[in-house]
Amino acid sequence: xxxxxxxxxxxxxxxxxxxxxxxxxxxxxxxxxxxxxxxxxxxxxxxxxxxxxxxxxxxxxxxxxxxxxxxxxxxxxxxxxxxxxxxxxxxxxxxxxxxxxxxxxxxxxxxxxxxxxxxxxxxxxxxxxxxxxxxxxxxxxxxxxxxxxxxxxxxxxxxxxxxxxxxxxxxxxxxxxxxxxxxxxxxxxxxxxxxxxxxxxxxxxxxxxxxxxxxxxxxxxxxxxxxxxxxxxxxxxxxxxxxxxxxxxxxxxxxxxxxxxxxxxxxxxxxxxxxxxxxxxxxxxxxxxxxxxxxxxxxxxxxxxxxxxxxxxxxxxxxxxxxxxxxxxxxxxxxxxxxxxxxxxxxxxxxxxxxxxxxxxxxxxxxxxxxxxxxxxxxxxxxxxxxxxxxxxxxxxxxxxxxxxxxxxxxxxxxxxxxxxxxxxxxxxxxxxxxxxxxxx
Ligand code: GAP
Numbered sequence: 001x002x003x004x005x006x007x008x009x010x011x012x013x014x015x016x017x018x019x020x021x022x023x024x025x026x027x028x029x030x031x032x033x034x035x036x037x038x039x040x041x042x043x044x045x046x047x048x049x050x051x052x053x054x055x056x057x058x059x060x061x062x063x064x065x066x067x068x069x070x071x072x073x074x075x076x077x078x079x080x081x082x083x084x085x086x087x088x089x090x091x092x093x094x095x096x097x098x099x100x101x102x103x104x105x106x107x108x109x110x111x112x113x114x115x116x117x118x119x120x121x122x123x124x125x126x127x128x129x130x131x132x133x134x135x136x137x138x139x140x141x142x143x144x145x146x147x148x149x150x151x152x153x154x155x156x157x158x159x160x161x162x163x164x165x166x167x168x169x170x171x172x173x174x175x176x177x178x179x180x181x182x183x184x185x186x187x188x189x190x191x192x193x194x195x196x197x198x199x200x201x202x203x204x205x206x207x208x209x210x211x212x213x214x215x216x217x218x219x220x221x222x223x224x225x226x227x228x229x230x231x232x233x234x235x236x237x238x239x240x241x242x243x244x245x246x247x248x249x250x251x252x253x254x255x256x257x258x259x260x261x262x263x264x265x266x267x268x269x270x271x272x273x274x275x276x277x278x279x280x281x282x283x284x285x286x287x288x289x290x291x292x293x294x295x296x297x298x299x300x301x302x303x304x305x306x307x308x309x310x311x312x313x314x315x316x317x318x319x320x321x322x323x324x325x326x327x328x329x330x331x332x333x334x335x336x337x338x339x340x341x342x343x344x345x346x347x348x349x350x351x352x353x354x355x356x357x358x359x360x361x362x363x364x365x366x367x368x369x370x371x372x373x374x375x376x377x378x379x380x381x382x383x384x385x386x387x388x389x390x391x392x393x394x395x396x397x398x399x400x401x402x403x404x405x406x407x408x409x410x411x412x413x414x415x416x417x418x419x420x421x422x423x424x425x426x427x428x429x430x431x432x433x434x435x436x437x438x439x440x441x
Pocket of ligand 1: 310
């Protein structure tokens, strides 16, 4: 993990938030490459969950919502964990985090200190925001604790402004905020993070809803596998009854085997009619659906897939990180980010073999400019070719193209593949097709 965190900072993937002021715990900033990686990941999610579905649409709701939303959703009441506090250093832990609590006690024991804990107290995880300009007259609301409610409060708006019929889904990607008690493990648990969610509205029918639930569970698991996470590094975990969130009828997590243990990546939740019926009750608005065919009126149930963008980004980075010896070179070891080409920040890098040969530079620039119309492309002319390859390996660029003297004779270039380090010559006119095929393989 330390090596990955250092690479992320050094190569511009992820920096600590507000770093020049000593940082702000639990916040992270994405640099040029991290931003690109996260963008690609969200695009892939949107493609699978919205574009490729027949009956799913997207929304982008406000982060700030009426505080009544959070009363209705149950968050002001239930989004609080019983916490205990170390009386020596005042660090707080969830009362059920037995492992962390034991570790903390051991740390103090090393300093010959015996920890005493406070009684468990409830703290609200919602981050408060004050609205208004006049001191003393400000209204308290919250930065959204989950992106979910922005979808549910718009259920009727979407229904009335579209031709959708149940079953249908509403997707959203956006920021959420939580006063996490123990942020940590790099971006794994942050105060500010992004979620990618689908709320899929169905008829209230126990058997049918479980069928739909299973479909989404598998669809989400496949998404991670198709983008390069090995099968044996992923598993499902069912929530025990006492662990279920206040809204959930059933909940399964997709977990990834990280260097810090099996950790939740995404939750698939059967929310029943919890959200719509609560919003109906608290807003006084009718949130029901009228089925034209059966003439039935009902409050739909919702199946939710709720993934973390930052968590998935982190898990793809962990999975991709590898160190290996370069058999083709002088035996030097190289660091490679074996990111799926669809996720890689740059799809290809273009180099002139020598930077002091204007004809090679001109030819390579032409290829670079042309490829930029369709792909994210990097340009590098520093140092020797081997070093340039290694620098691209470290940021996960799947292909490098070199323009050399042979290019000037027959309009072909060398393409070098990141994972196999194999090189082949292809025609300049075929580069675009070659890359498209490889990226979508
Ligand atoms: N709408 C349901 C919901 O929010 P959740 O299990 O609390 O469910 C869903 O969150 C996902 O959001 C998690 O699986 C995780 O990927 C991400 N997530 C939650 N809290 C997070 C945090 N503090 N930092 C980073 N990601 C977080």
